Amino acid sequence: MEDMSNIELVEGDEGRMCINTEWGAFGDDGALEDIRTEFDRELDLGSLNPGKQLFEKMISGLYLGELVRLILLKMAKAGLLFGGEKSSALHIKGKIETRHVAAMEKYKEGLANTREILTDLGLEASEADCVAVQHVCTVVSFRSANLCAAALAAILTRLRENKKLVRLRTTVGMDGTLYKIHPQYPKRLHKVVRKLVPNCDVRFLLSESGSTKGAAMVTAVASRVQAQRKQIDKVLALFRLTREQLVGVRDKMRVELEYGLKRDTHPLATVKMLPTYVCGMPDGTEKGKFLALDLGGTNFRVLLVKIRSGRRSVRMYNKIFAIPLEIMQGTGEEVNAGQGVPRSEVPACHPIQCRPGMTAALSLQLFDHIVQCIADFLDYMGLKGAQLPLGFTFSFPCRQASIDKGTLIEWTKGFKATDCEGEDVVDMLREAIKRRNEFDLDIVAVVNDTVGTMMTCGYEDRNCEVGLIAGTGSNMCYMEEMRNIELVEGDEGKMCINTEWGGFGDNGCLDDIRTQYDKEVDEGSLNPGKQRYEKMTSGMYLGEIVRQILIDLTKQGLLFRGQISERLRTRGIFETKFLSQIESDRLALLQVRRILQQLGLDSTCEDSIVVKEVCGAVSRRAAELYGAGLAAIVEKRREDQGFEHLKITVGVDGTLYKLHPHFSRILQETVKELAPRCDVTFMLSEDGSGKGAALITAVAKRLQQARRENVKREQKLRSIQPQDEEALIAREPCRKLFMLKFSYSSVRHPQLQVPLSPGSAGGSLPLPSYLDG
DSSP states (O other), X not given: OEEGGGOTTSSOOSSEEOOOOOGGGTTTTSTTTTTOOHHHHHHHHTSSSTTSOHHHHHHSHHHHHHHHXXXXXXXXXXXXXXXXXXXXXXXXXXSSOHHHHHHHTOTTTHHHXXXXXXXXXXXXXXXXXXXXXXXXXXXXXXXXXXXXXXHHHHHXXXXXXXXXXXXXXXXXXXXXXXXXXXXXXXXXHHHHHHHHOTTEEEEEEEOSSTTTHHHHHHHHHHHHHHHHHHHHHHHHHTTOOOHHHHHHHHHHHHHHHHHHHSTTTGGGOSSOOEEOOOOOOOOSOXXXXXXXXEESSSEEEEEEEEEETTTTEEEEEEEEEEOOHHHHTTOSOOOSTTSOOOGGGSOTTSHHHHSTTOOOSHHHHHHHHHHHHHHHHHHHHTOTTOOOEEEEEEOSOEEEEETTEEEEOXXXXXXXXXXXXXXXXXXXXXXXHHHHTSOOOEEEEEEXXXXXXXXXXXXXXXTEEEEEEESSSEEEEEEEEGGGOTTSSOOSSEEEEEOOGGGTTTTSTTTTTOOHHHHHHHHTSSSTTSOHHHHHHSHHXXXXXXXXXXXXXXXXXXXXXXXOOXXXXXXXXXXXXXXXXXXXXXXXXXXXXXXXXXXTOOOXXXXXXXXXXXXXXXXXHHHHHHHHHHHHHHHHXXXXXXXXXXXXXXXXXXXXXXXXXTHHHHHHHHHHXXXXXXXXXXXXXXXXXXXXXXXXXXXXXXXXXXXXXXXHHHHHHHTOOOOOHHHHHHHOOSSOOOOEXXXXXXXXXXXXXXXXXXXOEEEEEOOOGGGOO
């Protein structure tokens, strides 16, 4: 059984195939000339196929008796046997057969058998002649066994090396008259094989009617494999999307994008299209030190980011902190400021009691834990007491009223901490900082990791207008024309929209391509019926889809001998990282088996092939669905800008895109096929959730400073009564200043060149365009 990857004559790299060596022709190229004798050459010349099957002519039962005859004839001619006498029968080809050789080598009756056989040949043999003839037979048969053992040892060594084993245990099925009837042949063969391959434990098993029963078994196995293959293909076909289906997904996504942007349909839209109030990209003038927080998975990061202008230099220092499961999923005790005090004992004057709508302390646990991590990091970096601008990457669906206000819509990615949904996460962070009362921070922006990814790549490539996350979660953001965003006032410029497309399909529009396995994963999740698109595409769920398929195939008797192990029944045991490892082109099936064994799955090579195919089908569908969604976005950007052909860059982050061996290629191919008039460049993000948050904070501070200076300049130019400048700036949305209200006489603004009516009280003056956005 040879690995398919080594058989270049047959297409395919997976599994094994039985190879019929036809080793009888070994030596036809002259490789055995150093051990061939004059008798071998004479036998070959007298055969029906001179020069061919030379190895077979040295070892097989068809020729052993003839070799013995040629040797005896020469010895008789030389006067070494039978007193130099030669019978006419000894000159006849084929008179001595392998059965004669076997009879002459028998342990007890061998000598008597030899005398009888020689007499039948018309030879008068002495006892010494009989002994000599026995020796000739032994030499010929022993050489045959040795040569056969050497060739078999070469094959066993190859099998062991293919399997990368230190020691091989295997069985060799044996058949043939020479092996069956010769009294010494099997023992000699076994002994030499074990001597030549001491690191192989070989069992020799005598076949029972191999040519008939074996043929029937091959037919039965082929029939079984064919039936199983049909069942497996039927399951895998559920994950193979046609071009028409992908076009349908693209078009449905486009419809949902439009629904999310419009005021009337937004409440019912499954793709939420949340305004982020991020309206500008870095221009290279940003500089300073910034803190960034990154909450989006089982780990939480705190970063110090140093930005230098001019050379676009960014240096980062970070520390990773774990978030305990009881805090993530809200299963721990309710506490006060992380001190283990029950809610009933929280004083009425405590900030959490004072806030209407904030009813439980599990949210305290989460945000107090975050602040504890920040404090540890500031201590670690020697920055205790420094009031730094902070960007908070919060990678969950939030509805933002401004760049520094974000209300959590719902938890995703396995988070379930209670009493946070519907609350402003920035307020909760500020209150946690106040409760600790050790330091103060200027929280400038709350950012989604997808937006941070786009911003990071936009710092390097000005064509970057899309951010894509393909990792634990699934999401996408892009720069949308303000005129299309009915949820925000203003028609000029662009704003980044966080699509939160994980909810795509929650209204049933993807039910035609959802499988029973998708439904099982959804029903067993923390949020059944929600985030259906994410559950078909993101790294958090792909392994679980594979596990559900493997369970079903095992129940049908198509995998793991029909035995479902306890490990396979365990939810979450099949992590997405295993998909990436199993689908690696460099990974042999034996390594796949080892991965499965780590999961407690005792698999054969055939099982490993099926598991690899299942992983490939699930990950391919995910990449194609990503591509269809992204194609809808870039086509929308092309049409909105009125371009015949659009050149655009997509910033990408996420372990699925980065580490899976085929995901990125399939995604890119799908986008190219479904959006042929868009030239899409994919750019890997360098820490979008950390560096990106800092860049957004830096841009926001730059724009904030520009507004502050503009207000001062306007006040000085007009000599008006100073208003509450800080309140004015705080109320200002990211994209555009509120209209400035003035009371003044007739005057012409020196920069705007806008004539103003005399005596008009409370007139409105728009911003100059160079400050807009």
